[in-house]
Amino acid sequence: MPQTLPCTNTLSMSLTMNPHIKPTEFARRRKRLMQMMDKASVAILPAAPMQTRNRDAEHPYRQDSDFHYLTGFGEPEAVAVLIPKRKHGEFILFCRERDPKMETWHGRRAGLEGAMEHYGADDAFPITDIDDILPGLLESAQRVYYAMGCDTRFDSQVTGWVNRLKEKARAGIHTPSEFVTLDHLLHDMRLYKSRSEITAMRRAAKISAQAHIRAMRCAQPGMMEYAVEAEFLYHFKRHDCDQAYTPIVGGGENGCILHYTENNAELRDGDLLLIDAGAENALYAADITRTFPVNGVFSPEQRALYQLVLDTQLAAIAQVRPGNHWNQPHEAAVRVLTRGLVKLGLLEGNLRTLIKEQAYRPFYMHRTGHWLGLDVHDVGDYKVGDQWRVLEPGMVLTVEPGLYIAPDTKVGKRAVAKKWQGIGIRIEDDVLVTKDGHEVLSKDAPKTIAKIEALMAEARQ
Ligand code: GLY
Ligand code: MN
Ligand code: MN
Numbered sequence: 001m002p003q004t005l006p007c008t009n010t011l012s013m014s015l016t017m018n019p020h021i022k023p024t025e026f027a028r029r030r031k032r033l034m035q036m037m038d039k040a041s042v043a044i045l046p047a048a049p050m051q052t053r054n055r056d057a058e059h060p061y062r063q064d065s066d067f068h069y070l071t072g073f074g075e076p077e078a079v080a081v082l083i084p085k086r087k088h089g090e091f092i093l094f095c096r097e098r099d100p101k102m103e104t105w106h107g108r109r110a111g112l113e114g115a116m117e118h119y120g121a122d123d124a125f126p127i128t129d130i131d132d133i134l135p136g137l138l139e140s141a142q143r144v145y146y147a148m149g150c151d152t153r154f155d156s157q158v159t160g161w162v163n164r165l166k167e168k169a170r171a172g173i174h175t176p177s178e179f180v181t182l183d184h185l186l187h188d189m190r191l192y193k194s195r196s197e198i199t200a201m202r203r204a205a206k207i208s209a210q211a212h213i214r215a216m217r218c219a220q221p222g223m224m225e226y227a228v229e230a231e232f233l234y235h236f237k238r239h240d241c242d243q244a245y246t247p248i249v250g251g252g253e254n255g256c257i258l259h260y261t262e263n264n265a266e267l268r269d270g271d272l273l274l275i276d277a278g279a280e281n282a283l284y285a286a287d288i289t290r291t292f293p294v295n296g297v298f299s300p301e302q303r304a305l306y307q308l309v310l311d312t313q314l315a316a317i318a319q320v321r322p323g324n325h326w327n328q329p330h331e332a333a334v335r336v337l338t339r340g341l342v343k344l345g346l347l348e349g350n351l352r353t354l355i356k357e358q359a360y361r362p363f364y365m366h367r368t369g370h371w372l373g374l375d376v377h378d379v380g381d382y383k384v385g386d387q388w389r390v391l392e393p394g395m396v397l398t399v400e401p402g403l404y405i406a407p408d409t410k411v412g413k414r415a416v417a418k419k420w421q422g423i424g425i426r427i428e429d430d431v432l433v434t435k436d437g438h439e440v441l442s443k444d445a446p447k448t449i450a451k452i453e454a455l456m457a458e459a460r461q
Helices: 023-036 065-071 100-106 111-119 127-138 152-167 183-191 195-218 225-238 252-256 300-317 328-343 351-356 449-459
Strands: 041-046 052-054 079-082 091-095 123-126 143-145 178-180 248-251 272-277 279-281 288-293 396-399 402-405 423-426 429-433 438-440
Touching: 023 065, 023 079, 023 111, 023 183, 041 065, 041 127, 065 079, 065 183, 079 127, 091 111, 091 127, 111 123, 123 127, 127 152, 195 225, 195 272, 195 279, 195 288, 195 429, 195 449, 225 248, 225 272, 225 279, 248 252, 252 272, 252 402, 252 423, 272 423, 288 300, 288 423, 288 449, 300 328, 300 396, 300 402, 300 423, 300 429, 300 449, 328 351, 328 396
Parallel strands: 041 143, 091 123, 143 178
Antiparallel strands: 041 079, 079 091, 248 272, 272 288, 396 429, 402 423, 429 438
16 A cells, blocks of 8 residues: 555545635635734634543544634644734644654644645644744744633643743843733624625524424424434534534423533423524534424413513514614513513513513523624623623624523512423524624524424424
């Protein structure tokens, strides 16, 4: 057998390129970031480390989102260095070298040439040489942009490089005087999604919505929660997606546990099923929750509460438009939800006082959404100074009000009437802020009572 690998010239087979984002877009992002960085500064970003699952088994590798955003490079054991205005090139990538033996065991590598040819690096060096090369790159820098505290092993490597330079200070070597977090610049860039990022997110939402429809079609009394979860995993993988997070598949009162992931109970006739599951497409997440009756028909109590959560969600989504601030969807949600809880007799008192005192908290204990993107709980500030952030086109957020009446829920000292107990409902969509308002990326997942019941009835024929 020859010593070369069959894939030497077919890097695209290695699946480490993002199919939605072109190399020119990654280059534009680096350029934008470098334009905002101070003079005489360097940015250092490590790739995500591999994570051991148990002994020799590793978790599936997932690249760090910041690292991906700036490089598109999908391998571990890599470090990106950005040095604005460096004569010999501003983007330096340390990565693993090609190695036929290692690649036979562990998979393909881009290597130094691939880093330059396919990922736009101006210079590429072996990761094994980083301790010798990187201190030299820091020599004339005053500031080092680096996210300290995310990876303790890498933190000490970075401080080691700076300390080594300091030891040489008497020889006239200039050392950086400041570490600065990259978050403010980089995470603000990530908050505004480009056209190609939106395409990636639209696909993540579409595949996820299809999986929710699959679940509605197949769920029935006696089925196990994990069997429904399997439908999602199958559908995601079948469409070259991963799960963006561990799915929550909770029947009955399990739907009242916000982060329920055991997914090991039997679905019961007469219960609701809450599913929070989203796909990750080319590293971009969807985050969708739907709640529906296991037997296909809402009971009168379930119907009343579900319609209230849906009205709440629609009121919140209506607030998503440029010029409104981050908290307006949440404020609309608590108004509609509290009013509805009073109407149903679950809360008593003056509406304004109940809202002011957050009387809804026993039933609704989380906020109405979060930013969405490369991370499910994506980066970006929610406030600027002490003001809520104003929504702008290109931002993507979830809108996800819920109502959770666990059997032991009390309002003050009063227990909730039995007929409401064990009902957990959340409806979650992914919403893009557009020029004129918004677009619900996850609109293909049915959420009206009529549509859910019709779909489930049809699947049962
Ligand atoms: N799936 C996580 C969340 O809804 O925030
Ligand atoms: Mn969410
Ligand atoms: Mn969710």
